[in-house]
Amino acid sequence: MSLPQPDLGVLRKAQRGDERAFAIIVRTYEQPVYNYVVRLIGDRNLAEDLTQEVFLRVFQGLPGFSLRSRFTTWLFQVTKNRVLDELRALERRPRAVVALEDIPPLEIVDAPAERAETIDAVWRSVERLNPDLKMALLLRDVVGLSYTEIAETLEITLATVKWRIYKAREEVQLALHRDGVVVPISSAPSASAAAEGTRS
Numbered sequence: 259m260s261l262p263q264p265d266l267g268v269l270r271k272a273q274r275g276d277e278r279a280f281a282i283i284v285r286t287y288e289q290p291v292y293n294y295v296v297r298l299i300g301d302r303n304l305a306e307d308l309t310q311e312v313f314l315r316v317f318q319g320l321p322g323f324s325l326r327s328r329f330t331t332w333l334f335q336v337t338k339n340r341v342l343d344e345l346r347a348l349e350r351r352p353r354a355v356v357a358l359e360d361i362p363p364l365e366i367v368d369a370p371a372e373r374a375e376t377i378d379a380v381w382r383s384v385e386r387l388n389p390d391l392k393m394a395l396l397l398r399d400v401v402g403l404s405y406t407e408i409a410e411t412l413e414i415t416l417a418t419v420k421w422r423i424y425k426a427r428e429e430v431q432l433a434l435h436r437d438g439v440v441v442p443i444s445s446a447p448s449a450s451a452a453a454e455g456t457r458s
Contacts, residue, residue: 261290261330261402269329273320280320284313287330290401291337297396298341300385308344312337327410334397334411345389383433387426394422395430 264283271279296305315336397408409419
């Protein structure tokens with residue numbers, strides 16, 4: 259399901275510094291941004307901090323935002339840049355390894371045990387992807403951006419987006435096979451479906 263664009267009137271008010279209008283924008287997009295960041299970073303507390311920082315940057319940058327662009331594309335460009343800054347910082351300083359058990363579990367209501375186990379296996383496989391593949395896959399399957407929006411967000415070509423998503427899904431499928439979860443990736447629970455339980 260594609261991420262909706264904000265109401266134009268609300269967006270214009272937010273650009274003029276209206277805090278109520280900006281609060282509406284935050285309520286609408288905070289959970290998709292957090293879902294994306296936590297799956298990239300793998301640390302719940304850090305993801306919460308980064309999500310807050312993303313919206314601070316959005317608030318500061320809104321007056322200069324061009325209404326000719328899609329808001330969601332710009333929002334996830336800001337998110338991507340903040341996450342990349344953090345990943346580079348993490349590489350430069352020693353950090354305790356985050357156990358997979360510390361990553362927020364997927365909350366699938368009334369999911370059969372087999373389905374929940376498959377979803378956990380999918381997320382473990384996604385965790386192992388390199389950041390480029392992971393960003394593209396999550397923007398598609400968790401956030402719900404179109405291929406064109408992903409290309410604009412990551413500032414890469416459409417062909418590169420398609421290749422990264424194909425490669426990411428292929429690597430996830432291979433990892434599932436290695437883990438003994440023999441499910442074709444097309445019929446495995448999609449990341450977007452898996453993320454439903456974490457959205458409000």
